[in-house]
Amino acid sequence: MQHAAQAYGSIAKKTANPRELEADLLLTAAARLQAIRDSWDSKRAELDAALLYNRKLWSIFVTSATSAENSLPAGLRQNVANIGLFVFKQTLTTLIDPKPENLGSLISINRELAAGLLGRA
Numbered sequence: 001m002q003h004a005a006q007a008y009g010s011i012a013k014k015t016a017n018p019r020e021l022e023a024d025l026l027l028t029a030a031a032r033l034q035a036i037r038d039s040w041d042s043k044r045a046e047l048d049a050a051l052l053y054n055r056k057l058w059s060i061f062v063t064s065a066t067s068a069e070n071s072l073p074a075g076l077r078q079n080v081a082n083i084g085l086f087v088f089k090q091t092l093t094t095l096i097d098p099k100p101e102n103l104g105s106l107i108s109i110n111r112e113l114a115a116g117l118l119g120r121a
Contacts, residue, residue, distance in 0.1 A: 022061075023114040029054040030110035033103045040100040047098055051091050054106060058087045083109060 032050040036043045062084035064070060065077045072080075087106060094102040 019117045023117040026110040026114040030107045033107050037100045037103045055091050058084045
């Protein structure tokens with residue numbers, strides 16, 4: 001997982017706006033999950049890959065938020081970590097009991113956080 005965080009970090013440094021990159025990644029994950037939810041019968045086979053993508057993304061966010069080098073306020077860092085824990089729990093729930101309605105909270109969280117990163121919240 002550390003390798004993924006390092007790769008993410010190097011890409012973020014090359015972009016003009018890391019917040020836009022983070023928002024784009026969140027929106028991509030949300031779109032993948034939404035497409036599966038909307039076409040459950042035909043796209044159900046894509047669920048595991050979409051959940052893995054989302055979980056890896058959130059693993060990077062949580063790792064970054066809990067890093068001692070992170071300069072965000074402690075309360076904000078804790079909020080990101082708490083949301084990440086919820087995402088991990090909801091992902092596990094969905095893997096154990098796959099249902100389209102289990103995806104709603106993951107989609108909403110990603111979209112809301114992306115909106116906040118883009119200044120639309």
